[in-house]
Amino acid sequence: MILAVDTSLGTAVALIDVDGTRRAEAATADPLGHAEVIGVLLAEVLADAGPDDITHVVAGMGPGPFTGLRIGIAAARAFALGRGIPVVAVPSHLAAALTALETASGPFAIVTDARRREVAITVFDGADADGIPRVIAETVLVKAVDADAHLAGVRRIDVPTLSGTDLARVGARALSAGRTLTGDEPLYMRHPDVTMPGAPKKVGS
Numbered sequence: 001m002i003l004a005v006d007t008s009l010g011t012a013v014a015l016i017d018v019d020g021t022r023r024a025e026a027a028t029a030d031p032l033g034h035a036e037v038i039g040v041l042l043a044e045v046l047a048d049a050g051p052d053d054i055t056h057v058v059a060g061m062g063p064g065p066f067t068g069l070r071i072g073i074a075a076a077r078a079f080a081l082g083r084g085i086p087v088v089a090v091p092s093h094l095a096a097a098l099t100a101l102e103t104a105s106g107p108f109a110i111v112t113d114a115r116r117r118e119v120a121i122t123v124f125d126g127a128d129a130d131g132i133p134r135v136i137a138e139t140v141l142v143k144a145v146d147a148d149a150h151l152a153g154v155r156r157i158d159v160p161t162l163s164g165t166d167l168a169r170v171g172a173r174a175l176s177a178g179r180t181l182t183g184d185e186p187l188y189m190r191h192p193d194v195t196m197p198g199a200p201k202k203v204g205s
Contacts, residue, residue: 001053002175003045003079004168006060007034007072008092009112013041014164015049020172022165024048029161031113034071042075055085058171060092060162062187063112063120063139069186088171089182093122095167096159097133101126107136108155114189117144123154130177132170141189 001023006012011034014025026041059076062069080087096110107125114120123137142150174181 001049002056002058002088002168002172003054003076004058004060004090004164004171005038005042005072005076005079006092006095006162006164006167007038007068007075008060008062008064008162009159010161011037011041011072012060012162012164012167013038013045014168015045015054016165016168016172018055018172018176020169025163025165027161027164031068034068038071038075042079054083056080056088056171056175057085058088058090058168060095060167061089061182061185062092063114063122063141063189064092064187065115066188069188073186088175089180089184090167090171090174091122091139091182091187092162092167093120093139094133094135094170094181095162095164096157097122097124098127098166098170099163100124100157100159101133104155104157106155108157109137109151111147111156111158113160114141118142118189119144119147120189121147121150123151130179131173132177132179132181139187 010029012027015023026044057080122139
């Protein structure tokens with residue numbers, strides 16, 4: 001089985017079989033409070049499906065805000081480390097695009113809230129030979145009021161929540177094809193507000 005964890009929007013956890021069949025899923029749409037619910041959702045999913053046969057953990061890598069996103073990635077990596085299994089990094093918008101492909105045809109844009117009156121946009125067109133959504137315009141951060149002008153008529157799909165099952169399915173397809181979809185670095189939409197202080201100033205005598 002493959003476990004998926006994502007906190008780029010709300011918090012989503014899912015387990016699938018290697019053929020993509022959903023075994024268990026739990027989620028909350030709250031864009032805050034990831035740390036408070038991630039353990040509960042993992043426990044729910046594992047109780048429903050059992051942890052014994054998990055072979056990989058898929059981590060949603062964003063785009064997303066710094067604090068929320070890193071909670072899900074840390075949880076995925078900690079789970080994988082504890083069981084000695086690999087982590088598969090997947091851009092979170094690919095999961096949303098796979099969900100959208102059930103009804104979408106032609107180019108479409110996945111649009112997610114990046115906060116501070118901005119949105120993250122990735123443009124897709126169908127799926128490739130491996131069944132993975134095809135990116136035709138990489139993720140960008142745009143002011144919300146400028147999003148429609150930026151898209152210039154491309155169908156817009158606003159995504160408030162993410163399917164953990166579809167994130168796992170994208171990861172499973174990448175594994176089957178021997179593909180790496182992204183690196184280990186999360187796609188943060190901006191740097192954290194809190195920074196480490198500089199060296200203390202010397203005080204003269």
